[in-house]
Amino acid sequence: MALPLEKYLRVGKLPHIWCPGCGHGIVTQAIIRAIDETGLDTEETVIVSGIGCSSRAPGYMNFDTLHTTHGRAIPFATGIKMANPELNVIVITGDGDAAAIGGNHLIHAARRNIGLTVVCFNNNIYGMTSGQYSPLTPRGSYASTAPYGMFERPFDLCELVKGAGGSFIARSTAYHTRHLTNMIKEALKYEGFSFVDALSQCPTYYGRRNRLRTPLDMLNWLRDRAVPASSWDKMTPEEKDGKFPIGILVNQPSTELTKVYGEVMVKAAAEGGRG
Amino acid sequence: MNGSKPKLLQGNEACVEGAIAAGLKFFAGYPITPSTEIAELCAARLPQVGGKFLQMEDEIASMAAICGASLAGRKSMTATSGPGFSLKQENIGFAVEAEIPCVVVDVQRVGPSTGMPTSAAQGDVMQARWGTHGDHEIVVLSPSSVLEAYTLTVTAFNIAEELRTPVILLMDEMVGHLREKVVLPEKSELVVRDRAKPDLPPGQYKPYADYGDPAKIAPLAAFGEGYKYHVTGLTHGEDGFPTNNPQAGATQIKRINDKITYRKKDLPQAEELFTDDAEVFVFSFGGTARSAKKAVRDARAAGLKAGLIRPVTIWPFLEEPLLKAKAKKPKAVIVPEMNLGQIVRPVKRVIGDTCPVVGLNKLGGQYIEPDEILEAVKEAILRGSAS
Amino acid sequence: MVSDSPYEIAVNEKWCKKCGLCIAFCPKDVLESDGGGPIVKAPSQCIGCLLCEMHCPDFAITVKRRAEK
Incomplete structure (x- = not known):
């Protein structure tokens, strides 16, 4: 039922800095609800973020929290997990943070299968700097740096992570809050690298430029484009146009990196190394 | 090992x-x-x-x-x-x-x-x-x-x-x-120092506490120890949370500078060789200082009063040994380095007009040989005697 | 007003940014706009679906079972 907000939030730091109707509070709530329902110990859970609107979330969350540099949350988190594999390490990142400046780190964390849960607050725009296009901005959408419409091709982040070897990948939206919470829960339970593409809305810098005048318009826009993963594969390319699948997209368990490294340590201690 | x-x-x-x-x-x-x-x-x-x-x-x-x-x-x-x-x-x-x-x-x-x-x-x-x-x-x-x-x-x-x-x-x-x-x-x-741990309970712990004393630095709790604190690259207050308060921001930046300058005297100092009666000083660090040391020894063997200052801490810059040299009114300070002249800048700042500060620079990955430094020492002594 | 609903809705006005999503998502018209922020107009109609709470970007609306008090 109702979330014990005082347990999971630094209530003294609220209200938050996000604009009215911003989806990031919805996704943040989904994360703490998933943590609550999964029963993770708040003292053994670390939240790491990069730079951008999304990356302000950890400041409001009552855990050990680390707000790093632009794009670099994943390698900071990698160091934490390597240093203390007992910790649950959650990364909160945005689409600019994860897919542009930090894209290299995202694919390598997926390749390594290090036990991080990465939740991308994907509002397909740079909100903090007031509305420049990101690698996730749909073609034709307007942004302050795409005044004639987005002319570049966007990424499909889940496909990118899949191509990099990601073994748990899910997607949901700020419209589908219960579903989103469940996706994050499954990601938290997964031992290796888990990635959740959480589509969020930026009414201020995306909506206003793209005829989605209210937060509700934006949520409905997310709803109308989302297709359950189970139906996605049966659709024709024409039917898929402009839409995206939601649900668990990849779930192929594989041994987590720090576990593998534990074996390296045993081997090193026994052999004394070859170098 | x-x-x-x-x-x-x-x-x-x-x-x-x-x-x-x-x-x-x-x-x-x-x-x-x-x-x-x-x-x-x-x-x-x-x-x-x-x-x-x-x-x-x-x-x-x-x-x-x-x-x-x-x-x-x-x-x-x-x-x-x-x-x-x-x-x-x-x-x-x-x-x-x-x-x-x-x-x-x-x-x-x-x-x-x-x-x-x-x-x-x-x-x-x-x-x-x-x-x-x-x-x-x-x-x-x-x-x-x-x-x-x-x-x-x-x-x-x-x-x-x-x-x-x-x-x-x-x-x-x-x-x-x-x-x-x-x-x-x-x-x-070996002296091995480990990180100080907080002695306050989580509710009272300030990861960026300002004690008003540069000698005191807040201990750092490790993530997972129950302190649930916040770390950010944004300018922050004593609790670690971002601040836009100009006063608090200025204080924080000042504090992280002061804690280092305050401890400058405790950092590794310079190695000095024959500096007591030196007329020409060679100021050199790192790999180049190996050649400088040989050059100074060779100079002494030839009866030339050369001395070596080898700073082990490069930054913050160690003025002290140069100020002592300056007080001896030397004929020159020679600064060999494998670049176009970088450490020579603060040396010039400290020495001022007291004597020539001579950069001896070599590029292209070539080591500076002891003889090149010895030549520079000889030249400096000659010039110093002529003037 | 005595409510028939086993649920109680609380709005934290200090955190609410008046986006209206809670009102839009409520399937039972429990909430209404006071010109921006929500007021709990028909508490007895609340079915405890949490759509308002979970869509609130501001952590400003909570739905509790009365017994939870």
Whole structure:
């Protein structure tokens, strides 16, 4: 039922800095609800973020929290997990943070299968700097740096992570809050690298430029484009146009990196190394 | 490794052994000449001693990862050379601002850019000082022998942990790839300092407490110890949360500068040789100081009153030995360095018009030979006598 | 007003940014706009679906079972 907000939030730091109707509070709530329902110990859970609107979330969350540099949350988190594999390490990142400046780190964390849960607050725009296009901005959408419409091709982040070897990948939206919470829960339970593409809305810098005048318009826009993963594969390319699948997209368990490294340590201690 | 038996070690290898002796538990790095042996040896050695190694996807990630591991309570290090050092700079600034202890090794090579990857240079003196943006003090140490690559790495960790700050170990290709017979100190002879732990309960712990005294630095809790605190690269208050208050912001920046300048006297000082009665001083650091030492000895053998000042701490700049030299009204201060003149700038600032400050600079990865320095000493004495 | 609903809705006005999502998502018209922020107009109609709470970007609306008090 109702979330014990005082347990999971630094209530003294609220209200938050996000604009009215911003989806990031919805996704943040989904994360703490998933943590609550999964029963993770708040003292053994670390939240790491990069730079951008999304990356302000950890400041409001009552855990050990680390707000790093632009794009670099994943390698900071990698160091934490390597240093203390007992910790649950959650990364909160945005689409600019994860897919542009930090894209290299995202694919390598997926390749390594290090036990991080990465939740991308994907509002397909740079909100903090007031509305420049990101690698996730749909073609034709307007942004302050795409005044004639987005002319570049966007990424499909889940496909990118899949191509990099990601073994748990899910997607949901700020419209589908219960579903989103469940996706994050499954990601938290997964031992290796888990990635959740959480589509969020930026009414201020995306909506206003793209005829989605209210937060509700934006949520409905997310709803109308989302297709359950189970139906996605049966659709024709024409039917898929402009839409995206939601649900668990990849779930192929594989041994987590720090576990593998534990074996390296045993081997090193026994052999004394070859170098 | 340690004990009275001499071993043939490379500077880069000695750095790794020193780091392990100091308690290194996590290394993240990226291959780059001429520092790569440090990563390779860490990959082999760390898992043997309960530590961990990760080869990251790039230099930026390496710097980020060691910050993360340090916040999780483990002594951490990375190593690189000029181009990689440039890439790490933003996260070095993060470590400065967020006060995260860690050690960054830069084995200098010829630059700018890719330059001459396998050749020695000393062109990162100013990058080490000012590579990251904003007002900050930084501790930079420069070894000039294999043994010192070992001992100074231990010292670098001690300073990093005590002052809660990144420490740069500024090596050069000459020292990094040099092989010397060394007798490493016994473990019992080493001073190894560990991080202070908070003595306040989580509710009262201030990770960035300002005690109004630069001698006192807030202890750093490790993530997972129940303190549930916040770390950010944004200018922050004593509780670690961002602040837009100009006063609080200014105070915080001042504090992280003051904690280092206050401890300048405790940092490794300069090695001095024949400075008591010297008429000409040679001021030299790192690999080049090896030639300088030989030149000064040869000068003395020839009856010339030369003296050596070899700063072990490069930054903050050690004025003291130069001020003592200045008081002797020397004929010249000669500053040999493998660049177009970097450490010579603060030397000129301290010496002023007292005497000529002569840069002896060599580029293209060529070592400065003792005879070249000896010639400069002779010339300075001749000129000094003529005037 | 005595409510028939086993649920109780609380709005934290200090955190609410008046985006209107809670009102839009309520399937039972329990909430209404006071010119921006929500007021609980028909508490007895609340079915405890949490759509308002979970769509609130501001952590400003909570739905509790009365017994939870």
